[in-house]
Amino acid sequence: MENERIRILYIDDEVNNLNAFRANFRRVYEIYTATGTLEARKTLQSIPLHIIIADQRMPGTTGVEFFNAIKENYPDPIRILLTGYTDVEALIDAINKGQIYRFIRKPWDDFELQNTISNAYEIYITKKELENKVEELQKTNDELSRFIYSASHDLRSPLMSVLGIINLSKLDHSVTDPNGYMKMIENSILRTDGFIQKLIEYYKNAKLQPDYEQIDFNALVQDCIEECKRQHSDMQFQVDVDQQGVFYGDVFRISVILNNLISNAIKYQKPDIEDPMVILQVTSNTHSATLTIEDNGIGILSEHLNSIFKMFFRTKSNNKPGTGIGLYIVKEALTRIGGTITVSSIYGKGTRFVITIPSQNAKGPK
Amino acid sequence: MQKDQNKPFHFILIDDNEIDLFFHEKLIKIQKISDEVTSFTNVIQALEYLSTFKKTGRIYPQTIILLDIQMPELDGFDFLDHFEELSDDIQKKSKIFIVSSSLDHGDLSRSHANHLVEAILKKPLNTGELIEALNALVFR
Numbered sequence: 001m002e003n004e005r006i007r008i009l010y011i012d013d014e015v016n017n018l019n020a021f022r023a024n025f026r027r028v029y030e031i032y033t034a035t036g037t038l039e040a041r042k043t044l045q046s047i048p049l050h051i052i053i054a055d056q057r058m059p060g061t062t063g064v065e066f067f068n069a070i071k072e073n074y075p076d077p078i079r080i081l082l083t084g085y086t087d088v089e090a091l092i093d094a095i096n097k098g099q100i101y102r103f104i105r106k107p108w109d110d111f112e113l114q115n116t117i118s119n120a121y122e123i124y125i126t127k128k129e130l131e132n133k134v135e136e137l138q139k140t141n142d143e144l145s146r147f148i149y150s151a152s153h154d155l156r157s158p159l160m161s162v163l164g165i166i167n168l169s170k171l172d173h174s175v176t177d178p179n180g181y182m183k184m185i186e187n188s189i190l191r192t193d194g195f196i197q198k199l200i201e202y203y204k205n206a207k208l209q210p211d212y213e214q215i216d217f218n219a220l221v222q223d224c225i226e227e228c229k230r231q232h233s234d235m236q237f238q239v240d241v242d243q244q245g246v247f248y249g250d251v252f253r254i255s256v257i258l259n260n261l262i263s264n265a266i267k268y269q270k271p272d273i274e275d276p277m278v279i280l281q282v283t284s285n286t287h288s289a290t291l292t293i294e295d296n297g298i299g300i301l302s303e304h305l306n307s308i309f310k311m312f313f314r315t316k317s318n319n320k321p322g323t324g325i326g327l328y329i330v331k332e333a334l335t336r337i338g339g340t341i342t343v344s345s346i347y348g349k350g351t352r353f354v355i356t357i358p359s360q361n362a363k364g365p366k
Numbered sequence: 367m368q369k370d371q372n373k374p375f376h377f378i379l380i381d382d383n384e385i386d387l388f389f390h391e392k393l394i395k396i397q398k399i400s401d402e403v404t405s406f407t408n409v410i411q412a413l414e415y416l417s418t419f420k421k422t423g424r425i426y427p428q429t430i431i432l433l434d435i436q437m438p439e440l441d442g443f444d445f446l447d448h449f450e451e452l453s454d455d456i457q458k459k460s461k462i463f464i465v466s467s468s469l470d471h472g473d474l475s476r477s478h479a480n481h482l483v484e485a486i487l488k489k490p491l492n493t494g495e496l497i498e499a500l501n502a503l504v505f506r
Contacts, residue, residue: 152469153436157383157489160467164389164490171396171493200469208471 005030006121011040012055037066049077050124056083064094071099078120148203159193198325205333210250212360217243217282224258232266238279245286248360253333260326265295294352300345376402380412381434397493409440413448419456429460435473446482
């Protein structure tokens with residue numbers, strides 16, 4: 001585009017003006033002229049123009065009318081209106097329809113016109129670049145979707161095969177494994193798979209539009225607890241749900257948030273504790289819901305509290321098999337549905353997360 | 367439930383992953399769910415096998431097809447499309463379970479929406495879930 005000459009179409013019924021324009025600017029620009037709109041359209045069809053200049057007063061039509069007629073099929077060229085009159089009606093009309101970049105008063109000043117053309121060309125280039133960027137972004141997004149899709153399948157599929165074979169070895173007792181190596185392999189695989197699932201969760205959160213539906217917090221909380229209990233049966237849950245009225249929310253994201261917080265509570269329980277406990281409280285009305293998740297785990301050092309929602313943040317002091325993505329996903333998911341989260345923690349005592357989520361009653365699903 | 371306890375299930379496994387095929391076959395046999403297992407690594411062979419029943423008319427009355435979703439060339443959804451072209455008899459006597467490691471929302475919802483799919487089982491295949499799905503079946 002650097003060395004490209006600016007292609008301009010100038011439409012005017014007065015041939016003198018066309019000739020004057022051509023004489024003044026032909027060394028700077030690639031100039032096409034037309035004495036009427038029919039001729040102008042022919043040029044439009046064959047030449048990719050950057051700028052169109054039209055006289056306002058022409059026999060049978062006006063510059064504004066012409067611009068209006070072509071903007072559907074040729075939206076890219078920047079439009080400049082030339083007018084010999086202070087034709088207020090025309091100006092207002094054009095401004096309101098938003099199709100004209102500048103007005104130039106006739107007779108034009110060469111310097112002013114050249115400046116206007118340079119600026120218009122800048123706008124044209126910027127618009128084009130933006131379009132290219134958008135296209136590029138869409139392509140990258142599509143590629144990312146495909147990548148996530150194949151990652152979710154191609155990475156998980158062999159892991160699931162390994163788990164299957166480990167299960168098989170348990171069923172037919174064909175492997176003697178006095179040192180528990182198979183269990184270690186299994187745990188490693190489960191951890192890897194957990195991370196893959198978190199990545200997919202993160203990606204889904206970023207990509208999917210929120211989908212609002214009626215929420216039964218009792219059922220939702222029970223589902224999440226069941227899911228977590230399947231992995232750690234010794235955790236005690238104390239649940240208190242007080243739902244007043246209908247609440248509309250995004251089930252996927254609220255589940256993701258609860259699952260991550262509950263599994264954190266399980267992961268960061270004290271190693272030797274006899275009564276590991278998670279207290280879950282939900283109070284909701286038709287406007288908002290407040291969810292509290294409290295545990296009696298190891299707690300979080302106060303200097304770390306500000307960092308826990310950052311991506312891949314992990315404290316050095318613990319040797320837990322975390323991935324540092326769980327709370328980041330929680331935060332991102334809340335952002336998508338307009339919720340907030342606060343955390344308080346006493347190191348060695350436990351941690352308490354409080355979440356508020358607005359109900360989508362008023363806005364409603366689209 | 368109208369299953370005939372005397373007649374065993376005949377399993378047809380379709381999966382491009384040979385380790386999974388091996389594992390599924392072993393699991394079905396070790397858990398004494400059935401001894402009749404026929405495995406295919408691609409959709410076309412499985413369809414050819416099924417269509418020979420059209421000629422001989424000898425399909426097992428209780429055939430269970432364990433179908434993977436993502437496979438090269440023809441995938442699980444292609445199989446489902448072609449399955450509908452098979453004879454009514456074959457369609458009546460066989461039931462399809464999806465067995466997949468996919469977490470993709472599109473894959474799962476498409477499987478769920480397909481009227482031929484009786485159950486969606488996750489990999490690694492779990493004996494309990496398989497038996498549960500078998501118990502839920504009703505053969506006409």
